[in-house]
Amino acid sequence: MSSPLPDVASSELSQALLPLDWVGMQGIDIPLILDEPGVDAPVHARADLHVNLPVPQIKGIHMSRLYTLLDRFAEHHAVTPASLAALLELMVSSHADCHSTQARLRLGFELLCKRPALITQGLSGWKSYPVIIDAQWQQGRLDLDVSVEVTYSSTCPCSAALSRQLLEQAFLAHFGARPVDSSEVAAWLRQNGSHATPHSQRSVARVQVRIDESAQCLGLLNLINGVEDALGTPVQTAVKRADEQAFARLNGQNLMYVEDAARKIQQALAGHFPSSSVAVRHLESLHPHDAVAFASSGLAFLPKASAEDRLG
Known part of the structure; x- marks a missing residue:
């Protein structure tokens, strides 16, 4: 057949002549090349991409053009500020006949990193x-904004203080005021030193930063490492008893309320990014609800509703 295929988007007008803020596609599976140390293979990402449609008389955009541009980008370019800017500019110019002036792209993926154990040499595991x-x-x-999610452990300072008081009371009840030697105390502590366990829990920090458009790379691993260093208690992968003991020491040395965690991270980000925001969530072991805190510097971060979390 040689007859031309109908093109309704070009030949018909919309019934409602209104401009649209964004039109495009959502949830496109795509392999991405990342410019990050240690990341050699493409990551599986999902992409949302849109352009605006400011002219009411134009019925629709050319979605196949956007898809083709994204596909070529993923095949030939690593994800950097410069490559993203070039892709978005092409998205706009590809829709000159639609009078589009803006484009946006969202990429979501899991960055898989190998992390060494705290103590045991040669032992490591993967973290996403x-x-x-x-x-x-x-x-x-x-x-350009980048957000990462980091999981860590948090131990409540109040619960730790209450635990120490119980230990003190148990010590005095056992030994009283009599003189004791260090070996006797050490033996008692081995049996009774954890008279009560302070509540601690897995916790999550969501950090969003504005990347300068002149930056050479996104620096995802540097951002993640900076957050983990600020908190001091990132969750571990493969562990042996020595690593678990070292992790217990880290938790004891880094007691934190949810407020402390948010402040630690925001302080670590200060001066490194034009703007940033932090949302931390402690999945309480004492309560059936979570503790949360938010901090920002020039970049709004909307709290995620708990009902949205539970519904996925």
Whole structure:
């Protein structure tokens, strides 16, 4: 057949003549090349991409053009601020006939990193970090935000203090005021030193930062490492008893309320990014609800509703 295929988007007008903020596609599976140390294979990402449609008379955009641009980008380019800016600019220019002036792209994926054990030489395991990249092109410039999620352990300072008091009371009840030698005390502590266990829990920090458009790379691993260093108690992968003991020591040395965690992270980010925001969540072992805290510096971070979390 040689007859031309119908193109309704070009030949018909919309019944409601209104501009649209964004039109595009969501949840596109795509392999991405990351410019990160130790990440040699492409990661499986899901992409959302859109352009604006400001002219009411134009019925629809060319979604196949956007898909093709994304596919070529993923095949030939690593994800950097410069490559993202070039892709978004192409998305806009590909829709010149639609009078599009803005484009945006969201990329979500899991960054898989190998982490060594705290003590045991040669022992390591894999840890996954959820990452979201939000890039928008408007008025000839790039706005680029990156968010990462880091899981860590948090031990409550109040519960630790209460535990220490119980230990003190148990010590006095056993030994009283009589003189004791260090070996007797050490033997007692081995049996009774954990008279009560302070509540601690797995906790999650979501950190969002604005990346300067002139930056050479995204620096995802540097960001993740900075957050983990600030907290001091990132969760571990493969462990032996020596590693578990070292982790217990780290928790004891880094007691923190949810407020402490948010402040530690925000302080670590200060001066390294044009703007940032932090959302931390302690999945309480004492309560059936969570403790949360938020901090920001020039970048709004909307709290995620608990009902949304539970519904996925």
